[in-house]
Amino acid sequence: MEIFGRRLPAALSLLFWAAVWEIAGRAELTTLFPPLSSVLVRLGELFANEAFWGALALTARTYVAGSAIAIVAGVPIGLLMGRSGVLDKLLLPWVNTFISAPLSAIVPVIMAVFGFGETTIVLTVILFAIWIIILDARAGARSISPSLVEMAAAFGATRWQAFSKIYLWAALPEILTGVRLGLIRAVKGVIIGQLLVSVVGFGHLFEIYSSNFLMEHMWALLLVLFALAFVIDEGLGRIERKVEYFASSRN
């Protein structure tokens, strides 16, 4: 952005909206918007709160576990679908349904079966992440050059060898794209899961803050969650740029 011929740093827009927030908050238009400065004070308090760190640890645990399961299960399923017509016909309608379905609506069902604990949150993470991972691994498996498939067969590869030594690597660029998108969706899953369960982790904190109209606390918590999602996304983007070299030179 340029104003009067001077380039403005990108962070300036952040400062601008922070100022708008502060002014709107001080004008006391609504109790929903406390001024930013008081939210930041609460943020400092939040960091001193044991419940906050407990919630963060739970979030990290369930996020890592859910994402890992989604990747370990999703990639092979997608590869198998991409290489087997029968399996593809069997599973593709479901994958396509779930990838666009309003998944939050299923979480109460998981809750009913698995209770109000971490298991439900892990399953929610898997539910959000796995479909795009499957779909992209499948696309990768379908784009493998036919002659590489024939090469594997001609030199006597077993099915397992063909998958582990050829298909997985040939499909790697698409797999990594799917994993990145899946991990971003998993962030939504881990938050939505906690909000719906609402007796553990951040969901529990939100429940306490919103039922007591503690708007400053609530906004402080939201700031943390937004920052968390942003950091994860940015980190994944960096990793992906590193493997782009491989993706562009694979032909």
Place this chain on the structure above:
Amino acid sequence: MTSSTNAPVTPARVEPPPIVEVRAVSKVYPGDVTALSAISLDFPDGQLTSLLGPSGCGKTTLLKIIAGLIPVTSGEVRINGRKVTGPGPERSFVFQDFALMPWATVLRNAAFGLELRGIARSEREAVAEGYLAQVGLKGFEQKYPHELSGGMRQRVGLARALVVNSAVILMDEPFSAVDEQTRRKFQEDLLELTARERKTFIFVTHSIEEAVYISDRIALISPRPGRVSQIIDVAIPRRGDADAIRRHPTYLDSVESIWRGLRQYLE
């Protein structure tokens, strides 16, 4: 069985026993497209036989059937008397588009056949290094395929086929994706290789000059449906100067007569 052939009469000689026998092989693709119609063909041990024909005549299909990569509709292929039901260690394949693994080094690509067989790394890499040196790629072992020219990539493909030490090497238009100068050098190197390795080569090409230059025998395949129209024994002395072959009267006559035989399919 009466055999009717319009091949030029060649002096009687002792044929080596066939290592690959193709018996009445037909291939019909879905949609009633007949690619091959009752082809029977013998491939003598230790010779280089070319399958020559225009595009779409089914020569690559026949090669992949021999490789066990494509199932037959009817008929059978026998290798050393044993019926082919799939790929096997006595055959290896050189692909038109090289089919190298871009994420693996030249060395790993060349040694891949042995890797699949579970041969220890040091052992298989020693074998692969030897063949890479033979095809002129010494010093390129740690490069990746995208760092090599097309011709060099196909040398990796050739080394990979040699490393598994199979009796039969199947080559699917291996030089069609490289430029003319590289192709000539390749053809000369292949002659040296066949003289040295004593393996059976089956070579698919659509180039008459290439087929006559490198082959002991040429099977002309006519299109729609694919069948063997003629078998030609190429009797050119191959010792000595590589360029002398291209000036040899038999070479020129063979090219000419094959061209006359094939041009009817072009109209």
